[in-house]
Amino acid sequence: MAIPYNKRTHRNGELRAENAGQTVRLVGWVASYRDHGGMVFIDLRDREGITQVKFNPETDPQAHALARTLRNEDCIAVEGQVALRGTNINPKLPTGEIEVEGRAVDLLSKSDPTPFEIDDFTKANEDLRLQYRFLDLRRPAIQKVLRLRHDIAKAVRDYFDAQGFLEIETPVLTKSTPEGARDYLVPSRVQPGSFFALPQSPQLFKQLFMIGGCDRYAQIVRCFRDEDLRADRQPEFTQIDVEMAFVQMEDVMEAVEGCVAGMFRVAKGIDVPRPFPRISYSESMDRFGIDRPDMRFGLELRDVTDVVRDCGFQVFSNAVQSGGVVKCLVVKTSEGADRLTRKITDGLTEELKGIGAGGMPVTKVVSGTNGLEFSTGVAKFVQPVCEPLCRQAGAGPGDFLFFGAGKYGDVCKHLHHARTRLIEILELKPSTEWNLLWVVDFPMFEWDDTEKRYFSTHHPFTAPRDEDVDRLSTEPDKVRAKAYDLVLNGTEMAGGSIRIHRRDVQQTVFKLLGISEEEAKIKFQFLMEALRFGAPPHGGIAFGLDRWVMLLAGKESLRDVIAYPKTQRAVCPLTEAPGPVSDDQLRELGIDLRPEVRARLEEKAASAQQTVHRAHDEEQ
RNA sequence: GGGCCCGUAGCUCAAUUGGUUAGAGUACCGGACUGUCGAUCCGGUGGUUGAGGGUUCGAAUCCCUUCGGGCUCGCCA
Numbered sequence: 068m069a070i071p072y073n074k075r076t077h078r079n080g081e082l083r084a085e086n087a088g089q090t091v092r093l094v095g096w097v098a099s100y101r102d103h104g105g106m107v108f109i110d111l112r113d114r115e116g117i118t119q120v121k122f123n124p125e126t127d128p129q130a131h132a133l134a135r136t137l138r139n140e141d142c143i144a145v146e147g148q149v150a151l152r153g154t155n156i157n158p159k160l161p162t163g164e165i166e167v168e169g170r171a172v173d174l175l176s177k178s179d180p181t182p183f184e185i186d187d188f189t190k191a192n193e194d195l196r197l198q199y200r201f202l203d204l205r206r207p208a209i210q211k212v213l214r215l216r217h218d219i220a221k222a223v224r225d226y227f228d229a230q231g232f233l234e235i236e237t238p239v240l241t242k243s244t245p246e247g248a249r250d251y252l253v254p255s256r257v258q259p260g261s262f263f264a265l266p267q268s269p270q271l272f273k274q275l276f277m278i279g280g281c282d283r284y285a286q287i288v289r290c291f292r293d294e295d296l297r298a299d300r301q302p303e304f305t306q307i308d309v310e311m312a313f314v315q316m317e318d319v320m321e322a323v324e325g326c327v328a329g330m331f332r333v334a335k336g337i338d339v340p341r342p343f344p345r346i347s348y349s350e351s352m353d354r355f356g357i358d359r360p361d362m363r364f365g366l367e368l369r370d371v372t373d374v375v376r377d378c379g380f381q382v383f384s385n386a387v388q389s390g391g392v393v394k395c396l397v398v399k400t401s402e403g404a405d406r407l408t409r410k411i412t413d414g415l416t417e418e419l420k421g422i423g424a425g426g427m428p429v430t431k432v433v434s435g436t437n438g439l440e441f442s443t444g445v446a447k448f449v450q451p452v453c454e455p456l457c458r459q460a461g462a463g464p465g466d467f468l469f470f471g472a473g474k475y476g477d478v479c480k481h482l483h484h485a486r487t488r489l490i491e492i493l494e495l496k497p498s499t500e501w502n503l504l505w506v507v508d509f510p511m512f513e514w515d516d517t518e519k520r521y522f523s524t525h526h527p528f529t530a531p532r533d534e535d536v537d538r539l540s541t542e543p544d545k546v547r548a549k550a551y552d553l554v555l556n557g558t559e560m561a562g563g564s565i566r567i568h569r570r571d572v573q574q575t576v577f578k579l580l581g582i583s584e585e586e587a588k589i590k591f592q593f594l595m596e597a598l599r600f601g602a603p604p605h606g607g608i609a610f611g612l613d614r615w616v617m618l619l620a621g622k623e624s625l626r627d628v629i630a631y632p633k634t635q636r637a638v639c640p641l642t643e644a645p646g647p648v649s650d651d652q653l654r655e656l657g658i659d660l661r662p663e664v665r666a667r668l669e670e671k672a673a674s675a676q677q678t679v680h681r682a683h684d685e686e687q
Numbered sequence: 688g689g690g691c692c693c694g695u696a697g698c699u700c701a702a703u704u705g706g707u708u709a710g711a712g713u714a715c716c717g718g719a720c721u722g723u724c725g726a727u728c729c730g731g732u733g734g735u736u737g738a739g740g741g742u743u744c745g746a747a748u749c750c751c752u753u754c755g756g757g758c759u760c761g762c763c764a
Contacts, residue, residue: 105721119724139714155722163724180715183698188725190699190713194756247764267764294763295688421690422760513764526764580764635757 070173072144080116084164086149091167093118094144094175096205097137098186107134109169111145114210119157119166120145130172140178140185140202146171193626197640200631212628215334216616220287222333223307223612226326227285232309234286235276237269242590247526248292251302259657265291268609271594273310274528274566277605278597285309287612296635298624299558299614303633309563310607316549316565319606320505323553323561326610327503334619339503343553347508352475356394356483358506361557363497365402366486368394368479369460371470380448382428386472393472396482396489400465403493404431407467412444415469415488424481428470432462439464487557502556511535511546512579520581525550527580528573528594529564530606539575549606555618563608570598 076091098112107122122134137143147167157163182199183191187208196203203209224234243250243264250264266272268290276284286308293302307326311319324341331339351360354367372392375383383393398404416427429444432453439457441450449456462468469485471478489495511531512521523529525548531539535546549565567573573595577587587595616628626632633639647668653659660668 099724099726101723101726103721103723103726104719106723107721108723108726110724117724121722123721125721152722155724157724159724180697184714184725186725192694192699192756195698248762292763295761297763298758300763418759523764529764634755636755640756 070144070146070171072173072175075144078115079111079113079118080161082118082149082162082165082167084151087151087165089149090146091149092144092146093120093167095142096178096185097139097141097143099139100134100137102135107131108166109134109137109143109145111143111167112205112207116162116207117160118162119160120147120169120172121150121166122169122172126168127170130169133172133174134169137172137174138178138180140181140205141174142176142178144173144175145169194634194640197626197632197634200641204630209627212616212620212622213630215620216612216628218333219330219616219619220612222329223285223287223326226329227283227309230283230322230325232283232285232311233281235281235284236286237266237272237288239265239289241266241272248294251291251293254656254658256655267292268306269308270526270528271591273308273607274594274605275597277310277312278600278602280312282312283310284607293637296633296637298626299617301613301625301629301632302637304625305612307561307610307612308607309609310605312603312605314565314604314606316507316551316606319563319565319608320551323563323608323610327553330615330619331501339501343503343505345505345507348506348510349508351506352479356479356481356486357557358509359552359554359557359559360504360506361487361490361502362504363499363502363556364486364490364495366396366398366489366495368396368471368482368486370394371456371459374452374455374459375449378449378452380428380445382425382445383449383470383472391473392475392478393470394478394482395460395468395470396486397460397462398467398469398489398493399463402495404465404467406493411492412467412469415485415492418488419481419485422481422484423477424471425473427481427485428472430468430470432457432464432466432468434464441468445470497556502554504554506552506554507550509548509550509552510544511539511548511576512543514544521579523576523580524548525562525564527576527582528566530567530572531576536572539572539579543579551608553608553610558614558618560614560618561608561610563606565604565606568598568602568604570595570602573598 070092072094074092075094077093079093079095082091093111095111095113097109098117099110101108105124109120109122110117111120122131124131145167147169149165150168152164152166181202183189183195183202185202185205187206189196189206204213227234240253240263243252243262248267250267253263253265255261255263269286269288273284288306288308289303290306291303294300296302309319309322311322321342324343328339328341331337346360348358351358353370354360355362356368370392371394372387375393376387377384386393398407412429416429419427430441430446430449431443433440433442439453440446441453457463460468469482471482471485509524511524511529513524515522521543530549532547532549538546551563552559553561567576574584574587577584613625613628617623617625620628622628631639631641638644
């Protein structure tokens, strides 16, 4: 008689000693089988955990006979009685104090041998696991992450709901935006030759919500960017998108801190201290060389421009003369300076060259006969300024100094890279587990030397600080934005701003960015129109949900926290998307592939065909 | 687009550095075993060394091309 699998009594992580004696019905997959000739043990797995089921040939010969044939990943239903394990408890399982004595078992669905082993010990490579993601998802470690992601998303929704925010959906088929990342385009059949763009973020829609009187909006929303991937970058990702009307920076930041605190509570069970510390953009750049500092480690940058100005070392004096800076970072003996070898410093220098640095001067401080001296590397060039240099850098005997010289931005970039790598190489211990902070006072604009024009540091709708508005037309470089980034352990986790709500200011900013009135009209006419009708002051923020889950789950790749992620080449190994479409589909859309693209596709199809033929021939 | 690394049984890896018939663990199949729990023991099946070309008496190993994967720079307001 068939077991009613739709009427299970428990999940596989639930049963405890107090359930002993109960008759239960379980369903799930065979995670492991152990056949002793007599007794057969099955580990039954579902989303919630694992329960051991025992089949005894003497008491239940029929069930035992079937149980012997079960293999990994067979889908089964079991009926039996919960029994205490006595001295044979398994401390590794929450259900380890009990087992189910199987009275009956049904095979619901037989499994082929799987392409890799479905357990948390599996060593199968990621590509294979993504190709068979439906099997990978059965692994407890992945289930745990999916659960965490759900819990975090729920905490976020509950929080914003309690704070009076509405979740309102925004279109996925929308309009291509200028600047920013490349858009994913979707052709329109109804309007041949016209394309939708998938949103990089619902930025303008949420601003219009505020102008539309929605007051407070928060949405968990999918966003798309057709750029090259990284471990922490996917072409489609999920944002927690927030916007509030009648607010100043403080109000948004306070609201965000409450949300973040909620995420930490649900994911880690800890209460993070509030308010989060703040650091200005310029201080962060000066001290860490980056606008998203990881302050859990020392190794701060020191400016030594004035000290080395006249030391005679050309690399330094050239940098100073052309208006640049010289900075250094010190590795103290307490931070493992004694473990730095020539091989390590040379390797680091090579890496720095790889990101565009000319090199990286290095030296070491020692106690000499006449006080402090430099002993290696560029020692002889900087020896004359040894004492003041060490004083300025805060270096003492045994410490290493790594220098960067040149344009401020380049020096910051290079020394930040060096700092990050040295932290890894020296395996420095972080001072705390979670370093949450706000970076504020960003400049409104950055000058791009290649294109000879300004770009928005944040985006073109960010408001300038009130006291800087007058400088917009006179000294754009000096204008600071009402923008704020939330940084966690050196990763940007959220970024937002107060928006421009005055039409004239928005026009001025567009002008500064080289967006003509005509262009603005084509691309943002709806925004410019909206700004004519009583737009309230408003602002907001967006967090990368995937990144939050990644950090809170302790994973190193976004692929570990997304159910169906894409590989570095932006393809889905499971579905093999993106794929070609038929000529009919293209014709209907009025699209013709460029000849070189078409040729390449045909070439690829032909070689695939050849492989198939060869395999076929061998079969016969 | 650039740089670096990887590709050998279904899976994870070896192969004495160019030398005989490419091995092991695991999975799978058969057998043994009544307390295991990443079960154990015995036996067996399983290979286009990613693909194509070249060098060589001889290639998994060297060279070229190509495909796929990963990290990274550019890029990602």
